[in-house]
Amino acid sequence: MHAARPQHPPFSPREQRLLRSLTDSGWGFYALLGGLLAVIAWGIIAYTVQLRYGLVVTFLRDNFMWGVYITNFVFFIGVSHVGALMSAILRITGAEWRRPITRMAEAITFASLLMGALMPFVDMGRPDRVLNLLLHGRLQSPVLWDMLSITTYLTGSTLFLYVPMIPDIALLRERFAAGPAWRRRLYTVLAMGWKGTEAQRHHLERIMGVMAILIIPIAISVHTVVSWIFGMTLRAGWNSTIFGPYFVSGALFSGAAAVVTAMAAFRWAYHLEDYITEVHFRRMGYLVIALGMIYAYFTFAEYLTPAYKMAAAERGYLSAVFSGQFARLFWFTQVGGVLLPVLLLTVPRIAWVPRLARVPILRPVPALATIATSLLVLLLLPAVLPQTAALGGFAVVRQPPPWIIAALGGWLFLTLLPLFRQRPIAAAVVASLLVNVGAWLKRFVIIVPTLQYPFLPIQRAPAGWAIYRPTWVEWSITAGALAGFVLVYLLFSKVFPIVSIWETREEGHQPALASPPAGVHGGAADAPAP
Amino acid sequence: MRLFGLPGAGGDPALAYAAEPNTRTGPGEAGRHWVMVIDLARCDGCRECTRACTAMHFVPSGQEWIRVYEMRDHATGNAYWLPRPCMQCDNPPCVKVCPVSATWKREDGIVMQDTSRCIGCRFCIAACPYQARGFNWVQPAESEEQRRQPYDMEWNTRHFKGTTEKCIFCPGLVKEGKLPACVSACPMGAIYFGDQAEDAVTNSQGETIRFSELVRENAGYRLLEELGTEPRVYYLPPRKPLYPTPPAEPAPAMVGGHR
Numbered sequence: 001m002h003a004a005r006p007q008h009p010p011f012s013p014r015e016q017r018l019l020r021s022l023t024d025s026g027w028g029f030y031a032l033l034g035g036l037l038a039v040i041a042w043g044i045i046a047y048t049v050q051l052r053y054g055l056v057v058t059f060l061r062d063n064f065m066w067g068v069y070i071t072n073f074v075f076f077i078g079v080s081h082v083g084a085l086m087s088a089i090l091r092i093t094g095a096e097w098r099r100p101i102t103r104m105a106e107a108i109t110f111a112s113l114l115m116g117a118l119m120p121f122v123d124m125g126r127p128d129r130v131l132n133l134l135l136h137g138r139l140q141s142p143v144l145w146d147m148l149s150i151t152t153y154l155t156g157s158t159l160f161l162y163v164p165m166i167p168d169i170a171l172l173r174e175r176f177a178a179g180p181a182w183r184r185r186l187y188t189v190l191a192m193g194w195k196g197t198e199a200q201r202h203h204l205e206r207i208m209g210v211m212a213i214l215i216i217p218i219a220i221s222v223h224t225v226v227s228w229i230f231g232m233t234l235r236a237g238w239n240s241t242i243f244g245p246y247f248v249s250g251a252l253f254s255g256a257a258a259v260v261t262a263m264a265a266f267r268w269a270y271h272l273e274d275y276i277t278e279v280h281f282r283r284m285g286y287l288v289i290a291l292g293m294i295y296a297y298f299t300f301a302e303y304l305t306p307a308y309k310m311a312a313a314e315r316g317y318l319s320a321v322f323s324g325q326f327a328r329l330f331w332f333t334q335v336g337g338v339l340l341p342v343l344l345l346t347v348p349r350i351a352w353v354p355r356l357a358r359v360p361i362l363r364p365v366p367a368l369a370t371i372a373t374s375l376l377v378l379l380l381l382p383a384v385l386p387q388t389a390a391l392g393g394f395a396v397v398r399q400p401p402p403w404i405i406a407a408l409g410g411w412l413f414l415t416l417l418p419l420f421r422q423r424p425i426a427a428a429v430v431a432s433l434l435v436n437v438g439a440w441l442k443r444f445v446i447i448v449p450t451l452q453y454p455f456l457p458i459q460r461a462p463a464g465w466a467i468y469r470p471t472w473v474e475w476s477i478t479a480g481a482l483a484g485f486v487l488v489y490l491l492f493s494k495v496f497p498i499v500s501i502w503e504t505r506e507e508g509h510q511p512a513l514a515s516p517p518a519g520v521h522g523g524a525a526d527a528p529a530p
Numbered sequence: 531m532r533l534f535g536l537p538g539a540g541g542d543p544a545l546a547y548a549a550e551p552n553t554r555t556g557p558g559e560a561g562r563h564w565v566m567v568i569d570l571a572r573c574d575g576c577r578e579c580t581r582a583c584t585a586m587h588f589v590p591s592g593q594e595w596i597r598v599y600e601m602r603d604h605a606t607g608n609a610y611w612l613p614r615p616c617m618q619c620d621n622p623p624c625v626k627v628c629p630v631s632a633t634w635k636r637e638d639g640i641v642m643q644d645t646s647r648c649i650g651c652r653f654c655i656a657a658c659p660y661q662a663r664g665f666n667w668v669q670p671a672e673s674e675e676q677r678r679q680p681y682d683m684e685w686n687t688r689h690f691k692g693t694t695e696k697c698i699f700c701p702g703l704v705k706e707g708k709l710p711a712c713v714s715a716c717p718m719g720a721i722y723f724g725d726q727a728e729d730a731v732t733n734s735q736g737e738t739i740r741f742s743e744l745v746r747e748n749a750g751y752r753l754l755e756e757l758g759t760e761p762r763v764y765y766l767p768p769r770k771p772l773y774p775t776p777p778a779e780p781a782p783a784m785v786g787g788h789r
Contacts, residue, residue: 053668054666054667054668054669054691054692055650055665055667055692056667056668060667061592061665061667062592062593062655062661062663062664062665063661065652065655065656065665066652066656120651123651123652124649124650124651124692125648125649125650125651125652125665125666125691125692125693125694126648126649126650126690126691126692126693127649129630129647129648129649129650130649132630132632132647132649133629133630133649135630136630136631136632136647137629137630138628138629138630138631140626141626141627141628141629141630141653142627142653143627143629143651143653144629229653229656230656232626232627232657233623233627233656233657234623234657234659234757234759235656235659451656454659454661455659455660455661455754455757456599456614456659456660456661457599457601458661459597459599459600460594460597460598460599462591462592465592
């Protein structure tokens with residue numbers, strides 16, 4: 001019966017558009033490619049400087065033995081978290097709407113894990129002795145736990161990405177039969193003789209079923225052991241029993257947000273509007289909101305318990321984080337990185353938001369003009385004003401107090417709300433970018449303040465050793481890693497269709513996701529916003 | 531538990547760590563249990579100990595393997611000097627986390643450091659609650675003579691870029707029957723060194739005292755005892771200090787200093 005079935009039904013218009021994204025590369029692609037390669041090259045130059053002169057070119061010192069590199073490590077591993085995990089959970093629970101986005105989510109895991117796994121090596125004082133980890137590795141060190149779990153997760157998630165891609169690769173094998181040799185060879189090898197027989201399909205389903213279940217504990221273990229490089233020390237601020245689940249929740253939150261960014265980017269660049277609809281953004285938005293609330297809960301629990309007691313050892317880093325040196329960063333991660341994104345994602349569902357536009361001081365044009373002018377004045381005046389005692393009264397301007405900034409920020413937010421309501425995808429993108437900026441900064445705020453307040457006071461440190469300000473080398477390598485992540489992701493989407501063709505084609509699945517079947521997946525949640 | 535390098539309940543933690551199959555410097559002198567006592571009442575903060583240590587081991591710039599802190603535990607408390615060598619913990623947090631056995635616990639109590647194996651991950655620095663470990667952020671300056679010396683971790687000869695170093699109780703000197711560099715350099719005789727098994731410690735002034743009595747009678751304590759690191763360095767409290775104490779204003783960011 002299946003022999004009679006046409007092996008390759010004609011491609012629908014949206015599939016043709018998707019396939020064109022593999023080959024049609026405009027100037028935008030090449031500009032991006034060039035930019036990314038330039039940033040990566042710059043990062044490599046920075047790394048060679050570090051190799052040559054030693055880690056002294058960073059601002060890491062004995063008191064701040066870890067900094068931006070380890071922040072990047074935790075961040076990338078966190079972003080990598082959600083791809084395979086979310087896709088596995090959605091597969092197991094049979095959430096049909098997942099179909100067009102699982103592959104881009106799983107590819108994030110792949111690209112991000114590569115960069116995350118690179119970071120400890122960048123951080124290493126003696127990368128030339130890396131083989132010692134294999135020759136003399138000791139299983140009681142959390143470094144070894146990281147190595148084992150990350151390599152397992154990388155292998156597992158790569159398989160998890162690859163296996164459901166096989167039918168699509170077979171499809172590409174036929175399509176590029178007369179294409180460039182590298183594509184022909186690549187697809188032929190990777191398709192592993194897929195013919196789409198009933199037996200093959202059965203195997204594929206079975207493998208995916210097993211992998212979807214296996215990948216969940218592996219994914220959770222990865223970020224748990226990442227947190228334990230901190231949790232296994234005695235340092236106040238790291239010595240926490242909930243660091244494992246806390247980091248897992250933060251990882252899920254930032255990873256889900258990264259998927260939203262990727263969805264919007266590919267939808268826009270590859271014209272995938274027929275695949276990725278507002279429904280997907282809404283559903284992913286719910287996921288991000290839920291994960292954000294779990295994360296906020298963990299943050300609250302993590303900080304309240306020591307802050308309530310204010311034990312001597314914890315007092316230092318807690319006051320630095322709440323009201324001292326790191327307060328701006330910390331409160332930005334909480335307000336800008338959790339609260340605002342969650343609000344932005346709920347905006348399309350809030351009925352009273354359009355009414356805001358009718359409030360006089362919230363009319364977009366005058367309000368935005370006023371806010372922009374005030375910010376300009378606040379930021380530029382201190383540089384322009386002469387430094388004289390007579391201008392002492394301008395202290396407010398010279399050092400704008402936080403409440404002015406907060407008030408301006410709040411005003412800006414309220415002004416933008418009605419605009420975001422009309423553009424839910426833009427709101428989702430802004431929210432997800434905020435989440436990821438906040439996520440990176442939060443990891444920084446977990447690592448550095450604790451190091452600033454060790455048990456014994458920092459004394460007799462050579463000049464400049466008692467504070468941590470990342471250097472250009474650290475920033476360059478960080479930018480290079482970020483560019484590397486985007487590059488791997490971009491090239492992946494040029495070799496393999498970023499949306500699964502065979503999975504979005506399966507019977508019973510309506511291409512027009514805007515009107516999903518009522519019942520399990522439909523209902524009020526999918527109804528258009530009032 | 532031995533498999534994981536963790537001390538078994540009730541067992542001798544030093545032995546549990548010695549089970550780590552590492553005989554690069556041998557187990558140390560058989561039956562010895564090196565121990566240090568620092569009498570804070572006799573410390574005048576001259577930092578001769580630090581200088582002697584730095585000179586003897588060519589300690590790279592930026593590091594102090596025995597650092598003299600200015601401490602003050604609370605606002606009404608007396609300010610005092612606190613020399614801090616490596617505590618040679620019997621439950622060493624640094625040894626637990628080292629991924630390549632570049633640091634390990636010898637049977638004589640010394641937490642050794644093999645800079646020729648260290649990969650520079652700095653996990654041990656993060657794990658040490660006493661800030662007792664330093665890192666070579668650059669290739670340390672070495673004289674021609676130093677460079678010709680063979681690598682000998684018991685003498686701390688040769689320092690390598692990108693590796694961690696620390697105080698190891700001068701096992702080279704101790705083997706020759708001498709006191710560690712900081713102990714013999716202390717003009718006040720504030721630092722005692724000896725063998726816990728023999729129950730005798732000696733200072734630079736040739737006073738040899740029973741270790742257990744010295745600690746018991748002077749209410750000796752160990753730094754950050756509550757962390758359970760089981761240090762091999764004991765402090766005698768700075769009661770009625772014999773010499774000028776640090777300036778009265780508390781040093782910045784002063785936390786801990788538990789006493």
